[in-house]
């Protein structure tokens with residue numbers, strides 16, 4: 001656990017503090033995102049945790065211990081640090097770059113080389129082809145992965161990441177974010193992650209800390225920040241698409257109605273009746289093997305044939321793990337107000353536009 005107590009940083013020659021009486025706790029195993037406009041003090045805060053910058057006043061504790069009691073070099077060796085500029089040494093190979101901290105710890109050669117290969121594989125790079133390359137021979141995304149691998153070399157419990165995916169294009173960034181989330185689900189490290197991108201914060205954070213002019217303006221889960229912004233600054237920073245962002249937090253699972261009516265081809269004539277009996281929003285159309293092939297909404301059952309419904313409803317299926325936002329987008333695209341929800345290949349229920357509307361509607365207790 002990391003705790004900041006009344007931490008202030010006033011840079012030499014400056015009148016206003018870069019960080020102003022900041023107090024917060026970052027729980028063990030959580031990813032805390034520091035977000036806010038440029039110059040609001042995010043990087044300064046991050047760097048006071050590993051003593052790359054010394055606070056003017058206040059205290060930083062890691063697992064209850066004041067960081068001032070640790071030797072700064074030893075402290076930094078034990079904390080993973082990733083920066084936007086990546087900072088790989090250009091005249092060293094990928095393997096040598098990753099090995100920097102393990103060497104400082106005096107690990108034997110064998111152990112280091114094993115660990116390098118393990119880390120490269122972990123971040124999705126092929127050890128055999130990457131190990132001996134120089135940074136200039138890598139793409140931006142590959143360099144960023146090496147940067148992450150290097151920070152994880154000695155498996156530090158705490159990682160500090162300063163806009164780690166800021167320098168790569170949006171497609172690669174999205175991919176690296178997903179990889180990071182996958183890794184973090186297993187590693188459960190305590191992570192402070194700086195970004196200026198609220199979408200990245202919402203996607204990556206267990207907690208989000210919103211900074212403005214050196215002050216902590218709001219600290220909470222993405223859900224809390226989106227549903228209860230502390231003030232106009234936070235509201236503006238989130239943007240006008242707050243409802244859509246809220247829908248990006250949860251999978252369809254959250255709002256699914258667990259009523260799944262299924263119909264086979266021979267039963268088609270009775271489909272309308274079956275759906276009405278169960279007061280369902282529609283039905284799954286099963287193929288000969290009993291697998292859901294399409295979803296037909298209740299209103300469209302009377303007077304249409306099986307083939308036509310099958311054709312029209314093939315795309316109206318989503319997985320329970322699909323984000324609500326993406327389900328809404330599919331509804332808009334297909335011009336439908338309900339979709340069939342699958343759990344793998346099993347019908348799991350229905351998601352309706354009305355449920356989504358109620359969930360986000362301010363008047364009905366949502367936002």
Ligand SMILES: Nc1ncnc2c1ncn2[C@@H]1O[C@H](COP(=O)(O)OP(=O)(O)O)[C@@H](O)[C@H]1O
Pocket residue numbers: 011012014018036037038039040041042043044045
């Ligand atoms: N070494 C420095 N000397 C003087 N002022 C600095 C220094 N580093 C940062 N600052 C100032 O401190 C404030 C916070 O900077 P920083 O923590 O880098 O913000 P952020 O990472 O949120 O963009 C800014 O006003 C910046 O200009």
Ligand SMILES: [Mg+2]
Pocket residue numbers: 042043044194
């Ligand atoms: Mg910064």
